[in-house]
Amino acid sequence: MTPKTLYKVTFLNHGKVYALYARQVESGRLWGFVEVSELVFDVHDGLVVDPTEERLRDEFAGTRTLHLPMQSVLRVEEVEKKGHSAIRDAATGEAVVTPFPLPARPR
Incomplete structure (x- = not known):
């Protein structure tokens, strides 16, 4: 059996x-949309949890198919293994979700 794409x-x-990572990407049945389905998220049983992965899993929980407008898709890559899912600010490229809580600033 070959591994799924x-x-x-x-x-x-x-x-x-x-x-995001997904098992299936197709030009959509809706004209001008890309269909992304079978989203792949890491499932951690240990203590270390990736906050970005958690946020994405929560945001897309219950999503069977994501219909993205073609003009919003920047890139689709076929990869051998899953890397880190990410959310970044489009202007600065900085991560939106910080890995650790920031300390409160003294007033």
């Missing part, structure tokens, strides 16, 4: 650049 889909959404 894995895609990295990078797209723009509300001023942020999302990078």
